Amino acid sequence: MKQSSLMGAHYLTRAFILLTLAAYIYLLDRSDSLHYYIAPKMELWVSLCPIPLACVGISLLIQALFKRRRSTCSCDHPLSSSVVRNAAVYGIFTVPLLLGFLLPNQALGSSAALKKGMALSGQYSTEQTLKEKFKSPDIYNEEFTELARLLYTEPVIRVNQDIFYETIGALDLFKKEFEGKPIRLSGFVYSDPSLNKRKAFAFGRFLVLCCTADAAPFGVFIKPEHTVHFPKDTWVEIDGHIHVTQNQGKEILSINAAQIRKIKQPKTPYIYPSDDSVAKLKRELAKK
Incomplete structure (x- = not known):
């Protein structure tokens, strides 16, 4: 019993x-x-x-x-x-x-990014000219290289939600070649004392491979042209120009922000790896 x-x-x-x-x-x-x-x-x-x-x-x-x-x-x-x-x-x-x-x-934000550590970026005419300008350093970066060639011809680089990670990866890989190019992208505000001292902030998204347990904060260094202040986790859209700056002794991708607008958090706040980012970008460019 x-x-x-x-x-x-x-x-x-x-x-x-x-x-x-x-x-x-x-x-x-x-x-x-x-x-x-x-x-x-x-x-x-x-x-x-x-x-x-x-x-x-x-x-x-x-x-x-x-x-x-x-x-x-x-x-x-x-x-x-x-x-x-x-x-x-x-x-x-x-x-x-x-x-x-x-x-x-709710979406992961600055608190989770602080615990995991924000990884700031630090990792390019004619078709022949582009191939000479943008050469893949190895077989693992060929997709980023092809994306860079497509992005370079655009008057303004608009970072698409579906290929956010791959686009930033391509820009970061060839950051010197993209110096001064106009760009527009959106994300949430992340800041810490080291960035505040430089009157800058990080612009973040969470990269999710499977579920939020493996989510990793993925950010870009932002330097506003004018003094601004947004509470952490505020979602903003930025218009600016690509720049190469020094951070902790390393050259990283950064954006000189000319305009920063507060926006609503998107329905899907996270970014995910794309199975074919080049094809997605080509389809997006074909719609224009």
């Missing part, structure tokens, strides 16, 4: 966790908030998870309430009766769920 009651308690706990997780994912999907936590290519699959989770949870609930349960198995792994051990194991699932329900759904 004691073993049966213990099994029922475990089944109830597992059913609660699974059903709560299903409800949480469902609510995120209904409120269009999944993009705060995972990459777009995974949203469809995650949005379908509540169905199997609910089925398993309901099955466990029925077994616990109506005592339709069998012995766990014959593999000598009895269910633990230790309160501390069970609290630790189930806490791994319940604590994140509790935080998920209690904390607001």
